[in-house]
Amino acid sequence: xxxxxxxxxxxxxxxxxxxxxxxxxxxxxxxxxxxxxxxxxxxxxxxxxxxxxxxxxxxxxxxxxxxxxxxxxxxxxxxxxxxxxxxxxxxxxxxxxxxxxxxxxxxxxxxxxxxxxxxxxxxxxxxxxxxxxxxxxxxxxxxxxxxxxxxxxxxxxxxxxxxxxxxxxxxxxxxxxxxxxxxxxxxxxxxxxxxxxxxxxxxxxxxxxxxxxxxxxxxxxxxxxxxxxxxxxxxxxxxxxxxxxxxxxxxxxxxxxxxxxxxxxxxxxxxxxxxxxxxxxxxxxxxxxxxxxxxxxxxxxxxxxxx
Amino acid sequence: xxxxxxxxxxxxxxxxxxxxxxxxxxxxxxxxxxxxxxxxxxxxxxxxxxxxxxxxxxxxxxxxxxxxxxxxxxxxxxxxxxxxxxxxxxxxxxxxxxxxxxxxxxxxxxxxxxxxxxxxxxxxxxxxxxxxxxxxxxxxxxxxxxxxxxxxxxxxxxxxxxxxxxxxxxxxxxxxxxxxxxxxxxxxxxxxxxxxxxxxxxxxxxxxxxxxxxxxxxxxxxxxxxxxxxxxxxxxxxxxxxxxxxxxxxxxxxxxxxxxxxxxxxxxxxxxxxxxxxxxxxxxxxxxxxxxxxxxxxxxxxxxxxxxxxxxxxxxxxxxxxxxxxxxxxxxxxxxxxxxxxxxxxxxxxxxxxxxxxxxxxxxxxxxxxxxxxxxxxxxxxxxxxxxxxxxxxxxxxxxxxxxxxxxxxxxxxxxxxxxxxxxxxxxxxxxxxxxxxxxxxxxxxxxxxxxxxxxxxxxxxxxxxxxxxxxxxxxxxxxxxxxxx
Numbered sequence: 001x002x003x004x005x006x007x008x009x010x011x012x013x014x015x016x017x018x019x020x021x022x023x024x025x026x027x028x029x030x031x032x033x034x035x036x037x038x039x040x041x042x043x044x045x046x047x048x049x050x051x052x053x054x055x056x057x058x059x060x061x062x063x064x065x066x067x068x069x070x071x072x073x074x075x076x077x078x079x080x081x082x083x084x085x086x087x088x089x090x091x092x093x094x095x096x097x098x099x100x101x102x103x104x105x106x107x108x109x110x111x112x113x114x115x116x117x118x119x120x121x122x123x124x125x126x127x128x129x130x131x132x133x134x135x136x137x138x139x140x141x142x143x144x145x146x147x148x149x150x151x152x153x154x155x156x157x158x159x160x161x162x163x164x165x166x167x168x169x170x171x172x173x174x175x176x177x178x179x180x181x182x183x184x185x186x187x188x189x190x191x192x193x194x195x196x197x198x199x200x201x202x203x204x205x206x207x208x209x210x211x212x213x214x215x216x217x218x219x220x221x222x223x224x225x226x227x228x229x230x231x232x233x234x235x236x237x238x239x240x241x242x243x244x245x246x247x248x249x250x251x252x253x254x255x256x257x258x259x260x261x262x263x264x265x266x267x268x269x270x271x272x273x274x275x276x277x278x279x280x281x282x283x284x285x286x287x288x289x290x291x292x293x294x295x296x297x298x299x300x301x302x303x304x305x306x307x
Numbered sequence: 308x309x310x311x312x313x314x315x316x317x318x319x320x321x322x323x324x325x326x327x328x329x330x331x332x333x334x335x336x337x338x339x340x341x342x343x344x345x346x347x348x349x350x351x352x353x354x355x356x357x358x359x360x361x362x363x364x365x366x367x368x369x370x371x372x373x374x375x376x377x378x379x380x381x382x383x384x385x386x387x388x389x390x391x392x393x394x395x396x397x398x399x400x401x402x403x404x405x406x407x408x409x410x411x412x413x414x415x416x417x418x419x420x421x422x423x424x425x426x427x428x429x430x431x432x433x434x435x436x437x438x439x440x441x442x443x444x445x446x447x448x449x450x451x452x453x454x455x456x457x458x459x460x461x462x463x464x465x466x467x468x469x470x471x472x473x474x475x476x477x478x479x480x481x482x483x484x485x486x487x488x489x490x491x492x493x494x495x496x497x498x499x500x501x502x503x504x505x506x507x508x509x510x511x512x513x514x515x516x517x518x519x520x521x522x523x524x525x526x527x528x529x530x531x532x533x534x535x536x537x538x539x540x541x542x543x544x545x546x547x548x549x550x551x552x553x554x555x556x557x558x559x560x561x562x563x564x565x566x567x568x569x570x571x572x573x574x575x576x577x578x579x580x581x582x583x584x585x586x587x588x589x590x591x592x593x594x595x596x597x598x599x600x601x602x603x604x605x606x607x608x609x610x611x612x613x614x615x616x617x618x619x620x621x622x623x624x625x626x627x628x629x630x631x632x633x634x635x636x637x638x639x640x641x642x643x644x645x646x647x648x649x650x651x652x653x654x655x656x657x658x659x660x661x662x663x664x665x666x667x668x669x670x671x672x673x674x675x676x677x678x679x680x681x682x683x684x685x686x687x688x689x690x691x692x693x694x695x696x697x698x699x700x701x702x703x704x705x706x707x708x709x710x711x712x713x714x715x716x717x718x719x720x721x722x723x724x725x726x727x728x729x730x731x732x733x734x735x736x737x738x739x740x741x742x743x744x745x746x747x748x749x750x751x752x753x754x755x756x757x758x759x760x761x762x763x764x765x766x767x768x769x770x771x772x773x774x775x776x777x778x779x780x781x782x783x784x785x786x787x788x789x790x791x792x793x
Contacts, residue, residue: 032341032342032343033338033339033340033341034338034339034341035337035338035339056339056341056344057342058340058341058342059343059542060343060344060538061342061344061345061540061541062343062345063342063344071336142697143655144693144695145694145695145696146696147696147698148693148699148709149693149696149711149753150708150709150738150755152699152701152707152709152755153699154695154696154697154698154699155698155699155700155793157696159699160743211554225705251702253700256387256700257700257704258704303477
C-alpha cells in the first residue's frame, strides 16, 4: 500500500477485515438461537407466495462448529500471512519469495542436467537426442517466432538449416551470436549510386547468383560494385562473416531474390537485428540451443533442409 | 392428522411431520435453537423383497468396483484412468483429453437417467445404488454382526465402559477401517496400475500422492458410511435437495396408506377391527425403527426419505404376522392415493408425456453416443500454422509456408501415416510425407508446403491437410488451414 502516503488505508483495510471476521462469529452466535414469544412454533416465520411457510429444520450442531472453525482459521491465517494492510505476517511470506523458492527448487532439480550438458562439447551434444529435444523446446519458445518453427527462416531472418552463415557457423560463433545478438547494417546506396546505378548494381548482383539478368547493366554494375560494395561483400561478392555481410554468389537471399527486392535493398539499405539472449537464457541453455542450431545443418538434425 | 398437500411437501425445506410442541403458557417466550445435536439413529435390520434388491445391487456394484480394477486387457489394466499420461483406458478404447466430449455425454446420460428414474419412481438411485447407501448398508451389516441388532446396540452404547464394550467397538472400527482402506486402495487402483500399487503398498514404497489418496478416500468411506450416514443425505447431498423438482403427482413414492391404517393403535392378534374402530396400523413402530434416516413415513413424504423401502419390508412382515394384507406402506403415487386408482391405472400413468420425453431424449443421446464411439477414427490431427514467420522465399522463387502438425495415434499399435495437402495449384509438400508413430503416442511434425507464386494470386488461400493411416482404409483425418502468398 506504499502508493498511499499515509498509513490510513492500511488501518482502514485491517479494521474492516478484522471487524468483518469477528462480526461473522458474533452474528452466528446471535442467530444460533432465537426467542419466540408465546408458544414455540415450528416454522421460521417467513411466508412466501401467500401460503408457503418454511419449517425450521435445524442444521446439525457440528455444522455450526464448522463455521466457527472457519473464523478461527481466518484469524490464524491473517496472523501468519500478509492480509491486514501492510502487515507482513508472522511467516514473512511474499509472492516474490515464493517465486524465488520455486525457481531455486527447479534449479536444484534441473540444474544437474543442464550442468552435465554444459560441460559436454557442442559437437557431441548435437548428436545427443535428449539434448536436442531440450534444444528444440528452447528453440520453439525463443527463436521460432522469427526463424520459423522448422528453423528455415523467413524474410529478413536467416535460414539456419542450410549451413550458409552470415556470421559464421562454427560452434563458438553460434553460441556467441545467441549470447550477444547481432546487428547487421547495410547502408542505403540510393543517394550515392542514383536510380540507374542502383539498377546496374542489382543486375550485377543477380549475375553473381546466376539469376536471369541484363548483361549490359551487370557489366556497368560491376564497376560500381568494385568501388562501393567490396569493402564489406569482398571483391568476389563472397561476403565477410566478421561483418555479417552476406555471400552474394549463392542462391540464398535473405530478403528475396526478385529484382524489385534487390533494388529496394540497395537503395534503402537493410538493418537486421538478432536480439541478445544472455539476459533471458542461462549459458547452459544457450549451449544446448546452439547445439540444436548446429545440428540442423550437420548430420543428426531433427529438421533436415528442404529438398 | 391430515396428510399435507404436495405443494407444502415440495417446499424444499419442509417437513410435514408435526413435531411435539412444548406446552408454553401465553405471554411466556421460549428459546429455540437453529442447530441441533444429532440424535444417533439405530436402524433395525430388515429382510424382504426390497432389502434383497438392495443387497443384490450392493453385490453388483461392489463386484464391479472391487473387481474391475484387476481385469487385464491387451497386456494392460482394462480400466485405467491414467491422469499423468492423460489417457483413459476402458477395455479396447483409449480416450485422450480431446475425447472429453464423451465424458460430457456420459454426464448428460447420467443426469437424464436420474431425471427419468426419479420421475417414475422417486429416489431409486438413493435407495439402492448410491455409494452412500451401499457402503452404509455394508457398514451396518458389519455393525450388526459385531454389536448385534438395534436393541443390543442401544444397550451397548448406554452401558458403562467395559472390556467387552471396548472389544466390540474396537472390532467394529477395525473391520470398518479394513473395508475403508481396501476401498481407498481400489479407488486409487483405477488411477495408477493396481498390481504395481499392491506391491508398492506391501513394500511400503507407494508414492506420497497414492498414499494420501488411499488414506483420504479410505477416511471418507469410514467417516461417511460409519459416522455421517444419513447426515450426508440430509445436509450435504445436493440431489436430495432438488429431487422435489422432479417429482409429480404420478411419481411412485413410498407411501403410508392412512385411509387403511388410521386410526392406528395396538390390538391383540385376531381382534375385531370394526369393534375397536381401528385401522390396519398396529403402531408397532417397526417402520420408524428400520428407517436409516430416522423419520416416520406415516407422516407422509419427507425430504429426508431416501426411498430405501426398508419401512415397506418391515411393515409387510408385521402385516404377515397379523394376517392383514401387505402394502400398508407401499410404492404409490399421490394421485393413486387421492383418487383411489387401481394398481393398473397407477402403472399406466407411468407412461405420461414427461416420462416419454425423458425416455426419448435419453434413447437418442445413448444411440448417438454409441454410433459416435463405433465410428470413432483412432487418429487425431491439429494443424498449427507458424504465426510470426508468415511466408518465405526459397530456391527457385517458390513461396514456402511452415506448419506444425500434431499427429496423435490413438490406437495401441504403431502406425505409419501419410501427409498430403490440397487446395492450390502447384501446391507441393517439401518435407517428408510419411511419418511413423509408436502405439498410443503423439508427435509434432514440421511440414513445409510450397507454391509457385506465378500460379497463384497473392493473399490468403484455404487449403486442407489430409493425414491417412497407411494400410488401413478409412483411418484418415482432414484438417483445414491457410496458405499465405505474400
